[in-house]
Amino acid sequence: xxxxxxxxxxxxxxxxxxxxxxxxxxxxxxxxxxxxxxxxxxxxxxx
Amino acid sequence: xxxxxxxxxxxxxxxxxxxxxxxxxxxxxxxxxxxxxxxxxxxxxxxxxxxxxxxxxxxxxxxxxxxxxxxxxxxxxxxxxxxxxxxxxxxxxxxxxxxxxxxxxxxxxxxxxxxxxxxxxxxxxxxxxxxxxxxxxxxxxxxxxxxxxxxxxxxxxxxxxxxxxxxxxxxxxxxxxxxxxxxxxxxxxxxxxxxxxxxxxxxxxxxxxxxxxxxxxxxxxxxxxxxxxxxxxxxxxxxxxxxxxxxxxxxxxxxxxxxxxxxxxxxxxxxxxxxxxxxxxxxxxxxxxxxxxxxxxxxxxxxxxxxxxxxxxxxxxxxxxxxxxxxxxxxxxxxxxxxxxxxxxxxxxxxxxxxxxxxxxxxxxxxxxxxxxxxxxxxxxxxxxxxxxxxxxxxxxxxxxxxxxxxxxxxxxxxxxxxxxxxxxxxxxxxxxxxxxxxxxxxxxxxxxxxxxxxxxxxxxxxxxxx
Numbered sequence: 001x002x003x004x005x006x007x008x009x010x011x012x013x014x015x016x017x018x019x020x021x022x023x024x025x026x027x028x029x030x031x032x033x034x035x036x037x038x039x040x041x042x043x044x045x046x047x
Numbered sequence: 048x049x050x051x052x053x054x055x056x057x058x059x060x061x062x063x064x065x066x067x068x069x070x071x072x073x074x075x076x077x078x079x080x081x082x083x084x085x086x087x088x089x090x091x092x093x094x095x096x097x098x099x100x101x102x103x104x105x106x107x108x109x110x111x112x113x114x115x116x117x118x119x120x121x122x123x124x125x126x127x128x129x130x131x132x133x134x135x136x137x138x139x140x141x142x143x144x145x146x147x148x149x150x151x152x153x154x155x156x157x158x159x160x161x162x163x164x165x166x167x168x169x170x171x172x173x174x175x176x177x178x179x180x181x182x183x184x185x186x187x188x189x190x191x192x193x194x195x196x197x198x199x200x201x202x203x204x205x206x207x208x209x210x211x212x213x214x215x216x217x218x219x220x221x222x223x224x225x226x227x228x229x230x231x232x233x234x235x236x237x238x239x240x241x242x243x244x245x246x247x248x249x250x251x252x253x254x255x256x257x258x259x260x261x262x263x264x265x266x267x268x269x270x271x272x273x274x275x276x277x278x279x280x281x282x283x284x285x286x287x288x289x290x291x292x293x294x295x296x297x298x299x300x301x302x303x304x305x306x307x308x309x310x311x312x313x314x315x316x317x318x319x320x321x322x323x324x325x326x327x328x329x330x331x332x333x334x335x336x337x338x339x340x341x342x343x344x345x346x347x348x349x350x351x352x353x354x355x356x357x358x359x360x361x362x363x364x365x366x367x368x369x370x371x372x373x374x375x376x377x378x379x380x381x382x383x384x385x386x387x388x389x390x391x392x393x394x395x396x397x398x399x400x401x402x403x404x405x406x407x408x409x410x411x412x413x414x415x416x417x418x419x420x421x422x423x424x425x426x427x428x429x430x431x432x433x434x435x436x437x438x439x440x441x442x443x444x445x446x447x448x449x450x451x452x453x454x455x456x457x458x459x460x461x462x463x464x465x466x467x468x469x470x471x472x473x474x475x476x477x478x479x480x481x482x483x484x485x486x487x488x489x490x491x492x493x494x495x496x497x498x499x500x501x502x503x504x505x506x507x508x509x510x511x512x513x514x
Contacts (some may be wrong), residue, residue, distance in 0.1 A: 002247050004217050008183060010240070011210055013176045015132040017169045023136040024143075031112040032077040037051035040069070044052065 048074065081111035089120060096237040097124045097205075115145045122154065128235055129204030131158075131168045171201045179210065187214050198227070205231050205238060212244050221248045221255075373403040380416040390427055393419045393452040417452075424453050432462060439466040457486040461496050473503050 015023060050057055050064040051074065057064050062071055084107030091100035101124050107117040122137030135158065138151040145151075158165060178193035194211040197204060208231035215224035228245045235241065376396050383392035396417050404410045431445035446463040449456050464479030476499070483496040 002213075002216065002244070004213065007213055011179055011206065013179055014130070014172045014206070016172055017132055017135070017165065020132055020135045020139065023132060024139050027136065027140060029112045029140070031108065032080075032110045033051065033074055033112075036073050036077070040052045 077110045078114075081107045081109075081114045081117065083107075084110065085114055085117040085120070088117065091237075092120060092124055095235065097128055097235040098238045100124055101128075113144050115141050115149055115151070118144070119149075119151050119154070122151065126154075126158075127203060129171075129201050129207070131165075131172070134158075167200055171197045171204060171207070174200075175204065175207050175210075178207075182210065182214060187217055190214055191218070198230070202230060203234050205235050205241070208234075209238075209240050209244065212241075212248075216244065216247060216251075219251075221251045224248050225252075370403065370405075373399045374409070377404070377409060377413055377416070381412065384416050389416075389419055389423055390448060390452060392416045394448055397451045419452050424449060424456065428456070428458050428462070431459070435462065435466060435469075439470050442466050455486055457483050457490060457492045460486065461492045461499075464496065464499065468499060468503070477503055 126134035182190035212227035380395035467476035
């Protein structure tokens with residue numbers, strides 16, 4: 001049996017098209033390569 | 048590819064940085080995983096498991112954010128599910144990370160080119176948000192109305208279909224919910240939310256079926272009266288006579304009269320006034336036409352009068368001229384008479400008549416000259432006969448002279464014909480013989496004329512004698 005309230009909470013408002021720019025800027029683009037780079041920089045700093 | 052340690056630009060296939068000697072195998076490993084996820088995502092997208100494909104493609108991008116193919120495909124999947132903002136953001140990022148030779152260019156341009164569709168899409172997003180707010184405020188009916196509009200404008204908006212189905216489930220309208228979910232499933236086949244809602248709807252449908260079957264097998268339940276839905280019809284009542292139709296007719300007549308006086312009469316009066324002017328002009332025209340016809344008649348009569356007068360003048364001239372000629376002939380005749388040539392005198396006035404002369408003296412002179420004694424005519428005929436022995440022409444002239452004073456002289460006619468016969472002018476000869484016969488067929492001259500005609504081949508020229 002579905003819980004209507006819980007299900008309704010799962011639905012989020014959709015973004016307006018005018019706000020595409022915000023979405024692009026706020027997108028987290030960090031990938032594994034960035035993490036590797038960060039780790040290497042950390043190792044390099046400790047040495 | 049850039050080295051994660053020194054940020055130097057190295058070749059994509061290099062296993063070690065040529066500048067700092069950093070091992071790049073980790074980077075290559077991450078890229079391989081990213082590509083593997085991309086391939087799996089592509090497989091799922093091909094069988095329309097769009098939500099599953101989106102999840103895997105997101106993982107692919109976590110391993111390599113610059114995997115343009117994975118990002119473009121993710122944008123395409125969002126677009127197919129009606130998530131325009133997410134799709135555009137993925138394509139813009141893809142374009143940012145790979146400016147050249149990127150298919151995202153085509154997607155962005157295609158979307159931006161159709162501004163109307165973009166506006167419609169924006170409207171559906173706003174309506175969806177409004178419907179979601181209404182649903183959260185427990186205003187399900189309003190939310191359903193809004194969502195119906197949203198799915199009619201953009202049937203591929205999976206989230207809107209799912210929310211509408213949820214609201215229908217809430218209102219226990221499972222059939223409509225099932226329809227919405229089926230439409231959502233056509234777009235995204237393995238969406239877990241859709242499948243969950245669908246299972247809920249199917250459970251309700253199965254429960255309802257079981258209860259119907261149980262009800263059908265239970266004999267204790269009283270049968271429904273088949274006539275329960277039949278409503279008794281009331282007895283027929285004749286409609287009461289109403290005065291309203293009469294009132295309507297009277298009102299219509301009054302209204303007609305008012306319309307006549309207010310609208311039609313002024314126009315009619317105006318037309319009448321204009322018509323009066325026209326009739327005046329017409330009458331004036333008729334008077335003018337009558338006057339013209341009268342003048343034309345007068346002109347014709349005057350023309351004919353002028354002609355008559357001219358004719359009279361001409362006739363008067365001719366008459367005067369003829370009188371003068373007659374008097375001239377009379378004078379010539381007097382001259383010959385004085386010279387004792389009575390025949391020539393008579394010939395001179397042969398063309399005149401007694402009535403041509405006005406005075407009694409002239410008339411008596413004319414009578415004296417024109418009347419020739421019989422002896423003289425006989426003498427002239429004899430002269431002509433004598434001349435026939437010497438000259439036919441002279442004789443012809445003499446006989447013609449005789450005939451000019453005595454038109455009916457049968458003897459002159461006979462000998463005139465004879466002269467022409469001798470001159471071998473048979474046609475003229477025949478003519479004079481016939482004339483002689485016409486005078487009197489019983490005389491000896493007529494007999495001779497007939498004989499001569501017989502000689503010339505004319506057998507029946509003589510008229511039959513009277514008994």
